[in-house]
Amino acid sequence: MDMKPLSVKNLTAITTGELVQGSDEVLIQYGAYRLKQVKKPNTALFTNKRIVNWKTLEPLVPLVIVTNRSYSQDEIPRHVIIIKVMNTDEAYWKFVHFYRSQFDIPIIAITGTSGKTTTKEMIKHILSAGKKVTATTLSSNSRTASLQYLLRIDDETEAAVFETAVGSPGDVTNAGKYFKPTIGIITNIGAHHLNYCKTLEGYIQAKGEMVDIIDPTGSLILNAEDVNTQKIDFSKFQGRIIKIGKDASCDFRASNIRYGQNGMHFTVHHNWLAYEIFVPGFGEHQVYNALAALAAVSDLGVPIPVAARHLYTFRQLNKQLQKFEGINHSILLDDTWSITTTSLEAALNVLNSLGEGKKKIAVIGTITDLGSWGYIIHEQAGELIYRIGVDVLITIGEHARIMADQAVRLGFRAPVYAFKNTTLVYDLLHDIVDENTILLIKGDMYSKQISKLATELKVKSSFRSE
Missing domain, CATH: 3.90.190.20 (Mur ligase, C-terminal domain)
Incomplete structure (x- = not known):
């Protein structure tokens, strides 16, 4: 998928750079943060490293390089475009923020120990019936992966869903800088990946970064019964908190949970109305995944009966019970x-x-x-x-x-x-x-x-x- 194209002229203005060589009319269709990510012509590469081997880049011209380095005219091949900036990192983030700001669409971010991928796939499945949805499999949480996912959003995209990696503190915050999500979901917080967070408290805090990255006018969907989620400080969150679970206080409450032939039957209660739901896949945890998905799509205006109909045809993920x-x-x-x-x-x-x-x-x-x-x-x-x-x-x-x-x-x-x-x-x-x-x-x-x-x-x- 190509990004929404951008001219060299516009990129020079966005990064407050100076066009040192090349035409400002060339269109940029891909972005990269490392040389090895440059796979096609018309890519903008943000790098502060000196490029030595220009020969290998010849098949990839026109190539746009945004850099704070100075090159002499004779070392740069003719079809390479150079935008000189004061600080490459700052220029990169200006580009990222500009790109994200072009789209006024709902973006859903999901974190948690388990259930992330299933919840994401359910939301994508329900929304795809009526919208063009971009979704990620964010199993790699480097800034390079986040950039590629962000650039998949274009003028036709009506909603985006992504899961943030949970390896170490800062991962969720980093993803937030790219996507600026409007809806956040924390599925649950168990004791996984402690390797990178040193303590359970650190791990809870890392998930709690979700509070800081959601748009202040957005929503945060939480599992009301998850003990570790309750330890997060939500006091500074200005948006709406939507609770899911079995407790009477929940905005989306499940009752009458029972096993069916190939999945779970339950009743969901929302705004004093009750709806019968079937979700493929076994276990009470699957009911919670479905509740989170229903809460998210409902927040985007999909009526529960419509969402329920699509949930019925959800294909359970491979090798998950x-x-x-x-x-x-x-x-x-x-x-x-x-x-x-x-x-x-x-x-x-x-x-x-x-x-x-x-x-x-x-x-x-x-x-x-x-x-x-x-x-x-x-x-x-x-x-x-x-x-x-x-x-x-x-x-x-x-x-x-x-x-x-x-x-x-x-x-x-x-x-x-x-x-x-x-x-x-x-x-x-x-x-x-x-x-x-x-x-x-x-x-x-x-x-x-x-x-x-x-x-x-x-x-x-x-x-x-x-």
Whole structure:
């Protein structure tokens, strides 16, 4: 997707620069912050580094370089345009702010430990029925990725939805500088990615940056029942706070939550009216994702019955508690997209609800990306397993064993198997799984072993939705 084009003349004025070489009528269609991002002609590159190898750039002319460096006339190829500025960083942000200011559209920003991608996809699915929506998969949170996502917005875009990365303090603020969102959503705050935030307080604060980046006339959508979200100081937020949850005080309240054939049925109460909703995908957490999506689109004027109709056709995301027929006529829940204690708790609750009267087996891999927090987080996972309970526990990986040990230490009585890798797991399962078994396999996309095991345990394609 190209950005809304901008002439060199305009860019020179926006950055308060001086055109040193080249035509001011050339149109810019791409932006870049690093040389390796320049992939096509008509790109504006903001760099304070000296370019030495001009030869490699020849296929990419016309190229516009915005820089604070001085070049002699003879070293620059003829079709390279140079805009000289006092400070390259300042010029870059002037360009970013100018670009964003051209569009008066709703921009929704989503952060949280889990549910971000699902909520984003639900919102995109509902809005796309009637609008041209730009959405991001902001799994990379560098300023370069944010720039590319911002430049996808053009004159035809009617709404944009993006998730902000949550790695470290400043990520949400940085994304906010680009997108200046009008609606913010915090799905929940669990203890994930602590590696970068040092403490849970730091992590909560990093999510709380959402308060500062939302337009003062905008809205902030919060999970009213999330304990850590309640620790954020919202006193300086001037916009509307919209609460979702099961409590009577919620603006979008869910009641009568129940499991269906391939998803959740519930009633949503809003402004003294009640609506029946079905959302594909299992678990109470999926109801919260749907509530956040309904609150966001409702804020943009989509009537709840219309949103509900589109939500019904939402395609559940791959490897997120997807239901399959497993080996020996069992039911298999493939939840191998990502793993946090928040999503593990959700998965175990789904296993218990769907597995009433069945033998419930959980196969759980290591929680990655925790650094020095690994031990504590795996102990917390063990507590969850003990508290929620399963009939057979199988862990895979050195760290995952900590979960098993902790569960047993607390008094977990069911059979426990702790494996270093998946080599022996399939044969064990083949012996203990039957048609009265429901099997959860929980890991993340970085564990090739667990993904492979999940594939081996499937008999055929996913059960059909209702």
